[in-house]
Amino acid sequence: MEVTARAPGKIILAGEHAVVHGSTAVAASIDLYTYVSLSFPPHSDNDGMLKLHLKDMNLELCWPVGRIKEVLSEVGRQIPSPPTSCSPEATKLITALVEEQNIPEAQYSLTGGISAFLWLYTSIQGYKPAKVVITSELPLGSGLGSSAAICVSLSAAFVALSDSVNLEHSQKGWLMFGEDELELVNKWAFEGEKIIHGRPSGIDNTVSTYGNMIKFRSGELTRLKSNTSLKMLITNTKVGRNTKALVAGVSERTVRHPNSMAAVFKAVDSISNEVADIIQSPSHDERIVSEKEEKLGELMEMSQGLLQCMGVSHASIETVLRTTLKYKLATKLTGAGGGGCVLTLLPTLLSGMLVDKVIAELEACGFQCLIAGIGGKGLEISFNSFS
Ligand SMILES: Nc1ncnc2c1ncn2[C@@H]1O[C@H](COP(=O)(O)OP(=O)(O)OP(=O)(O)O)[C@@H](O)[C@H]1O
Numbered sequence: 001m002e003v004t005a006r007a008p009g010k011i012i013l014a015g016e017h018a019v020v021h022g023s024t025a026v027a028a029s030i031d032l033y034t035y036v037s038l039s040f041p042p043h044s045d046n047d048g049m050l051k052l053h054l055k056d057m058n059l060e061l062c063w064p065v066g067r068i069k070e071v072l073s074e075v076g077r078q079i080p081s082p083p084t085s086c087s088p089e090a091t092k093l094i095t096a097l098v099e100e101q102n103i104p105e106a107q108y109s110l111t112g113g114i115s116a117f118l119w120l121y122t123s124i125q126g127y128k129p130a131k132v133v134i135t136s137e138l139p140l141g142s143g144l145g146s147s148a149a150i151c152v153s154l155s156a157a158f159v160a161l162s163d164s165v166n167l168e169h170s171q172k173g174w175l176m177f178g179e180d181e182l183e184l185v186n187k188w189a190f191e192g193e194k195i196i197h198g199r200p201s202g203i204d205n206t207v208s209t210y211g212n213m214i215k216f217r218s219g220e221l222t223r224l225k226s227n228t229s230l231k232m233l234i235t236n237t238k239v240g241r242n243t244k245a246l247v248a249g250v251s252e253r254t255v256r257h258p259n260s261m262a263a264v265f266k267a268v269d270s271i272s273n274e275v276a277d278i279i280q281s282p283s284h285d286e287r288i289v290s291e292k293e294e295k296l297g298e299l300m301e302m303s304q305g306l307l308q309c310m311g312v313s314h315a316s317i318e319t320v321l322r323t324t325l326k327y328k329l330a331t332k333l334t335g336a337g338g339g340g341c342v343l344t345l346l347p348t349l350l351s352g353m354l355v356d357k358v359i360a361e362l363e364a365c366g367f368q369c370l371i372a373g374i375g376g377k378g379l380e381i382s383f384n385s386f387s
């Protein structure tokens, strides 16, 4: 028996960073996924190993489960356990297990994801030998929620084959979890995000789990009933960055300027609520659609200005802004910023020829453009009984 879970990436329309400090944010899933397959070896092949294959990176890791048990039993926890944070002590032990694998320096940024894997697997499945294979359509560390998508799909695969849920394994095709399982997976994924991000708000794992468009504030999810079909150009500046460091940088700025930053976060909160209202308002005819797009564009420009205030823009992002402004198009960064991906609103009436021109100009700067489907399904799982 094998299970595959797939979880989508996301874009943030308004509210990144401020959401970590209690403001409202609006996010939508995109149709690019991370896939995690989990299988247990048949008795005859049981070599007592936990294997992790990061296919895109051509990286295969392997631990004797006895070794993992020996190291992690020091933290003395209940297994399987309900969603629990990885304590600093457990983090140290997991880091040691990851370091034993001699990961090449060029792939060292993957250690966050690998640590999250070890914590989630051992907490949900215990010390059973297994094989886990991961592939992703998302660029890593680029603002499209790759860390959340891996945490959601890992948690889902582990939960799907755990004794705590009772699922019919003979069903074919992609299936959706029930509400209770979604909540459980989302909680586990949040614990994984903490290992990768340090201080996540929970918006990325929540939108990856539930899909569609959501409003999110202080851990509270509101599903938006979208009346607006949005088309966004996503430009990947290909400038690498790390969400943990950027989130920590905004917190440090908040400590230095508490009152000014509180005003910035309040402004972001208003913008996010306005964005959510516009998305949910009716779109009767072409004129109203254009008015809504104009307002959303303006709010995106305001968001970008405030993200600049928080210190998370980047020269590459400013280049995208300048380029799209020539075509009177609104642009903002998405996710943690500092490079990574940038969103440009493509109004419905914009001609295909003009879109091609903007893309050609951005790609001439060395960026990579894509148009993803927005607001689709969240987490899904699929069983494969080959043995
Ligand atoms: N497919 C994957 N395989 C292994 N590790 C992964 C994978 N996807 C994400 N990660 C882990 O997540 C890290 C990237 O997460 P990070 O939060 O910095 O960026 P992001 O999630 O892509 O962007 P944002 O948080 O701004 O949306 C990687 O460095 C790696 O540790």
Ligand SMILES: C[C@@](O)(CCO)CC(=O)[O-]
Residues within 6 Å of the ligand: 012, 015, 016, 017, 018, 019, 020, 143, 145, 197, 199, 200, 201, 202, 203, 204, 243, 247, 334, 335, 336
């Ligand atoms: C930067 C941030 O707000 C969004 C990253 O996609 C971090 C978070 O909310 O966890």
Ligand SMILES: [Mg+2]
Residues within 6 Å of the ligand: 145, 146, 147, 148, 197, 204, 243
């Ligand atoms: Mg992330």
